[in-house]
Amino acid sequence: KETNTRQRLPIIPQGIEKDIFIRALEKLAEQLGKDNVEVNDKPLVDGWYMEHPNTHDMMPILDDEELVASAVVYPSSTEEVQKIVLWANEYSVPIFPISMGRNLGYGGAAPRVRGSVVIDLGKRMSKILDINPDDYTCLVEPGVSFYALHEAIQAKGFAHMWIDIPDLGGGSVIGNTLDRGVGYTPYGDHWACHSGLEVVLPTGEVIRTGMGALPGNNTWQTFPYGFGPYSDGLFSQSNFGIVTKMGMTLMPNPGGHESFMYAFEKEEDLEPLMEIIRPLRIGNILENVAQVRHAIQTIAVKGLPRTKYFSGDGPIPEHVFREQLKKMPIGDHTWLYYGMSYGPPHIRQYKLEIIDKEFKKIPGARKIDPEILPEDEYFWSRDRIAAGVPDLVELLWVNWVPNGAHVAFSPVSPIRGVDAMKLFNLGKRRHDEFGIDFLPAFCVGLREMHLIVEIVYDKNDPAKRKAANDCLREMIDDAAKEGYGEYRTHLVLMDQVADTYNWNDNALMKFNEKLKDALDPNGIMAPGKSGIWPKRYRGRGWEM
Ligand code: ADP
Missing domain, CATH: 3.30.43.10 (Uridine Diphospho-n-acetylenolpyruvylglucosamine Reductase, domain 2)
Incomplete structure (x- = not known):
């Protein structure tokens, strides 16, 4: 602003x-x-x-x-x-x-x-310390963005290696991985794909994790575990140290790739769709973190303000966005599945035929021919992202409202129809209550999915900010009552989210606090991050 x-x-x-x-x-x-x-x-x-x-x-x-x-x-x-x-x-x-x-x-x-x-850290510590074309690994400093890593690999002519990127490519590989962000190739679970950290502890000592602890090793980036307790987990979504180097594995170029998209007509199709997706995803026929996005997002991601479609207050009525959809190349629909098949043509064909047969069990399911989609259609952004090419198109939907900002609600559930519908209805109800457009997308991991709901709000309007905050807080509580927890959250919501992970009289937070006090006795490192407060802050009104 x-x-x-x-x-x-x-x-x-x-x-x-x-x-x-x-x-x-x-x-x-x-x-x-x-x-x-x-x-x-x-x-x-x-x-x-x-x-x-x-x-x-x-x-x-x-x-x-x-x-x-x-x-x-x-x-x-x-x-x-x-x-x-x-x-x-x-x-x-x-x-x-x-x-x-x-x-x-x-x-x-x-x-x-x-x-x-x-x-x-990023401004002056932005070196790519190693790209290893034999092991398919790299070692980076905090200031290396997904764009920079991609460009460096291209510049070296290493066409046999891909990186995995999140929706927006401008972030740091280390920052995103430590926050357990995801991407959309088979290497989309960034945390699972990293290997080896160098960390400055809150008292100033430096450690290297995994094989990095063994002087003279050449396996820091190829074997993540080393010997003894696997300590890397302590440094993700935490406030136990500052990561100054991280190893990352790189994906082999699969030798071909093909994006595909299916449209499903009705809101209720979500339930059988999830039942179809689950075994295909776990069986790796669906190979990447695919997205099931609600139709309203097809419109929002065009990058035009919502007032172009609707001038009233409160959520856009369904008939209004349906009228718009009818004018677009994809046509009227409620859910879109964006996926990617990897490998040479005959390998892809084998998988795509199974997917087609399964998806078309849902009445009215249509495969969208990419040939009909113009160059600026969002599909092509997903195509680039699932092929490891950094992109910024996802930013466009912040134009939905003036001074657009966004904040996410992202609960985790199994890949099941009943859970998808429960979370969808829960989110819809609260968005209606607070007069906010509901923009849901399900990101299907391997055995779980994250529902990602981005609330887009006018950051200059205190009432809209409050509505976004209140809506999120209600949804977090609603979801926790049903047994769902967030995989990641905004700073402002960290206390609340941490508090939902309270099994056995907050045993996990007590353990985290014990670690915090041992590792950071003066309580200087990112107090309150992930809801973990050092002793000198605890119980003094800092939580919110
Ligand atoms: P990005 O630019 O990749 O989106 P950030 O740099 O904002 O990510 O990092 C996301 C969060 O992860 C930060 O708010 C911070 O708490 C944590 N973080 C990022 N980099 C480090 C690091 N090198 N060491 C420890 N924590 C970090």
């Missing part, structure tokens, strides 16, 4: 005296260089996806001033990250690491605790 142009006062993290904090920043600048310690006293400018801020969330759900950094620092090496961590311990300053901060919909670059010092 470009409206907030006033000069801002320096923000001081709670519990520290202003003079001490200013002096501490000066001390840090002596170590990192003046240019690499930037005080956040300038106007908050939101920019856009590719020119995003690193001081705050460009898609706020709370007041602008809530989740903002006091300063941003730019380390250039693991050693400098260590220096920052030791400095934070000395002065009890909360720090918050980001790789690139393009985690939009989940908090962007914002820290959970106002006034934290954001460590922007």
